[in-house]
Amino acid sequence: MKIVACIKQVPDTEAEIKWDIPKGTLKRDGMDPITNPFDEFALEEALLTRENYDGDIIAISMGPEKANDVLRNALALTVNEVYRLTDDAFAGSDTYATAYVLAAAIKKIGDVDVVFCGKQSTDGNTGVVGAELAAILGYSQLTYVSKVRQFDAANKKVVVERAIEGGIEVVEAKLPAVISVIKGINEPRLPNLMGIRKASKIEIPAWNADDLGVDKSKLGYQSASTKVVEIAVPPPRGAGEILKGEIDDIANAITDKLIELKVIK
Amino acid sequence: MANDVWVYIEHKDGEFSPMSFELLGIGKGLADGLGSNVCAFVIGENIENITKEAFAYGASKVYTVEGSVFKGFRADAYAKASSFLLDKHKPEIALFRATSQGTDVSAASAANLGFGLCTDCIGLNVDGGQIKMTRAAFGGNYTITVVNEKAKPQIVTVRPKAFAMPEKDASKQGEIVKEAFSISEDDLNTKVLEFIKSEVTVNLVEADIIVSGGRGVGSDEGFKVLKELADILGGAVGASRAAVDSEWIPYEHQVGQTGKTVKPKIYIACGISGAIQHLAGMRTSDCIVAINKDPDAPIFKNATFGIVGDYKQLVPKIIEKFKTKLNR
Numbered sequence: 001m002k003i004v005a006c007i008k009q010v011p012d013t014e015a016e017i018k019w020d021i022p023k024g025t026l027k028r029d030g031m032d033p034i035t036n037p038f039d040e041f042a043l044e045e046a047l048l049t050r051e052n053y054d055g056d057i058i059a060i061s062m063g064p065e066k067a068n069d070v071l072r073n074a075l076a077l078t079v080n081e082v083y084r085l086t087d088d089a090f091a092g093s094d095t096y097a098t099a100y101v102l103a104a105a106i107k108k109i110g111d112v113d114v115v116f117c118g119k120q121s122t123d124g125n126t127g128v129v130g131a132e133l134a135a136i137l138g139y140s141q142l143t144y145v146s147k148v149r150q151f152d153a154a155n156k157k158v159v160v161e162r163a164i165e166g167g168i169e170v171v172e173a174k175l176p177a178v179i180s181v182i183k184g185i186n187e188p189r190l191p192n193l194m195g196i197r198k199a200s201k202i203e204i205p206a207w208n209a210d211d212l213g214v215d216k217s218k219l220g221y222q223s224a225s226t227k228v229v230e231i232a233v234p235p236p237r238g239a240g241e242i243l244k245g246e247i248d249d250i251a252n253a254i255t256d257k258l259i260e261l262k263v264i265k
Numbered sequence: 266m267a268n269d270v271w272v273y274i275e276h277k278d279g280e281f282s283p284m285s286f287e288l289l290g291i292g293k294g295l296a297d298g299l300g301s302n303v304c305a306f307v308i309g310e311n312i313e314n315i316t317k318e319a320f321a322y323g324a325s326k327v328y329t330v331e332g333s334v335f336k337g338f339r340a341d342a343y344a345k346a347s348s349f350l351l352d353k354h355k356p357e358i359a360l361f362r363a364t365s366q367g368t369d370v371s372a373a374s375a376a377n378l379g380f381g382l383c384t385d386c387i388g389l390n391v392d393g394g395q396i397k398m399t400r401a402a403f404g405g406n407y408t409i410t411v412v413n414e415k416a417k418p419q420i421v422t423v424r425p426k427a428f429a430m431p432e433k434d435a436s437k438q439g440e441i442v443k444e445a446f447s448i449s450e451d452d453l454n455t456k457v458l459e460f461i462k463s464e465v466t467v468n469l470v471e472a473d474i475i476v477s478g479g480r481g482v483g484s485d486e487g488f489k490v491l492k493e494l495a496d497i498l499g500g501a502v503g504a505s506r507a508a509v510d511s512e513w514i515p516y517e518h519q520v521g522q523t524g525k526t527v528k529p530k531i532y533i534a535c536g537i538s539g540a541i542q543h544l545a546g547m548r549t550s551d552c553i554v555a556i557n558k559d560p561d562a563p564i565f566k567n568a569t570f571g572i573v574g575d576y577k578q579l580v581p582k583i584i585e586k587f588k589t590k591l592n593r
């Protein structure tokens with residue numbers, strides 16, 4: 001099987017965030033990058049799929065130079081090939097443009113059976129790139145996947161479990177498919193030393209807009225249909241009231257206060 | 266009208282809840298600001314009841330696509346029908362709930378139409394004829410306000426319960442616009458084999474009351490006490506990542522940046538320190554009660570009511586008081 005994993009480098013949420021205010025985009029350089037936590041599950045699922053069904057894994061990441069770190073981590077985990085998608089024209093892309101570029105890379109890779117991505121990124125937080133990617137490619141759209149039951153590569157089919165509101169939906173889908181995975185689908189492994197050493201020597205190839213044959217007018221900050229006009233720090237909720245006294249008094253007071261809200265039916 | 270506000274009505278095999286219609290409330294507000302109408306659009310197999318209900322919740326028109334191929338929700342089928350409707354009528358904006366179904370349909374529709382979309386909005390208003398959309402970004406540490414200058418319709422998902430439910434008036438009626446759109450089974454990629462209902466009866470995202478536990482709860486036994494409190498209040502049980510990682514409770518209960526985003530009316534946090542990533546998932550709750558042993562825990566800075574103490578002593582007492590006061 002030909003397996004693609006889409007991974008993204010995100011700033012560590014512990015770190016201080018810098019916004020490029022006029023553009024309303026994150027200044028991604030100068031921040032400590034980590035692999036988007038959800039994408040670690042995507043990468044692991046790709047590795048498990050290769051173990052069970054054979055094939056090659058190609059990891060792709062769209063982003064600046066720093067994105068090489070997450071691709072190198074993927075190499076250390078023994079994925080077969082990696083590509084960084086980068087072009088000045090990509091800067092400030094919205095979700096559609098991002099999915100469009102990723103889709104172009106997947107078409108260039110060719111004959112792909114399955115694309116794994118994380119449910120959402122922890123920086124942009126939109127959680128829609130997987131679904132958009134599937135729509136653009138015309139692949140099966142499998143989101144919120146908590147378990148891959150079985151691939152049937154010969155008949156080009158896959159059965160997955162989707163964790164949605166109220167339960168688990170079991171879906172059979174045609175391949176190729178885009179599978180976006182949630183936390184808990186697996187236990188991501190860590191690279192070993194040999195893997196890290198090997199990966200450190202590999203040159204990471206980059207694909208730009210021309211390599212991908214994408215239409216630049218659909219890309220980047222100039223064409224993004226959503227524009228940020230204001231960035232604010234939400235007002236702190238403000239510390240409220242601390243209830244003091246004996247346990248019995250506190251329990252009395254808090255139950256009164258909550259009943260007063262008239263929310264409890 | 267060309268600048269109408271459309272609201273996608275989600276349902277599952279014709280089953281719906283009042284929450285399916287919640288966005289007709291804010292939709293009406295936006296339509297008033299734009300001088301247009303709020304309309305609903307419904308895709309499905311048997312949707313007559315839903316259509317009726319949409320009028321009761323304030324839709325002035327309901328656009329429908331009906332057919333047996335739409336039996337049971339499937340993202341590709343519904344997104345194709347939704348893209349068709351949106352492309353044909355080009356309303357100003359289309360609102361979807363930020364649920365799994367709303368996200369699947371809106372994202373694929375936006376991609377089919379070649380637009381970006383704004384997701385999980387918590388604020389929407391019309392300013393000088395332009396719709397401004399506010400969402401939390403980066404772990405809830407910032408809010409960003411976005412305008413969409415190019416897309417028509419603008420496609421938006423809205424956080425469940427971010428806006429008030431519209432009033433219901435069963436006597437209201439309106440115009441139904443039935444659109445013919447069909448796809449053959451061969452053009453669809455997916456088939457639902459079965460649905461395994463979760464034992465968790467209350468849906469975290471829809472719950473009005475959530476009793477949540479963290480590392481401080483100490484064990485799965487501890488969660489039983491929280492569950493008892495949640496049951497008395499008709500609420501759901503939530504958890505921090507530390508509690509989920511300790512395997513005291515399954516991941517579907519996790520609240521926070523890498524879990525669910527919730528906005529209940531009451532959120533009771535027991536033994537949760539209040540890390541940024543946890544706050545990201547619950548800070549917009551109406552009333553937050555924090556129970557924590559450590560008076561310096563950051564959760565207290567965000568709590569409406571704080572109680573410094575051991576949950577093991579407090580929660581059973583609180584259960585006892587509720588039982589008496591609520592006659593349960």
Ligand SMILES: Cc1cc2nc3c(=O)[nH]c(=O)nc-3n(C[C@H](O)[C@H](O)[C@H](O)COP(=O)(O)OP(=O)(O)OC[C@H]3O[C@@H](n4cnc5c(N)ncnc54)[C@H](O)[C@@H]3O)c2cc1C
Pocket residue numbers: 013037122478479480481482504505506507508519520521522523524525535536537538539540541542543546556557558559562574575576577
């Ligand atoms: C990328 C990333 C994503 C993350 N996503 C999430 C997420 O989605 N959700 C999430 O919750 N976290 C998330 N985290 C983890 C987060 O940073 C915290 O580690 C986590 O929320 C801590 O959980 P906690 O408050 O239960 O535990 P702790 O921080 O250990 O706090 C336990 C608290 O319990 C109190 N306590 C102990 N015993 C008692 C008692 N008997 N009675 C009362 N109080 C008691 C203690 O005083 C303490 O304040 C994420 C982290 C990262 C890096």
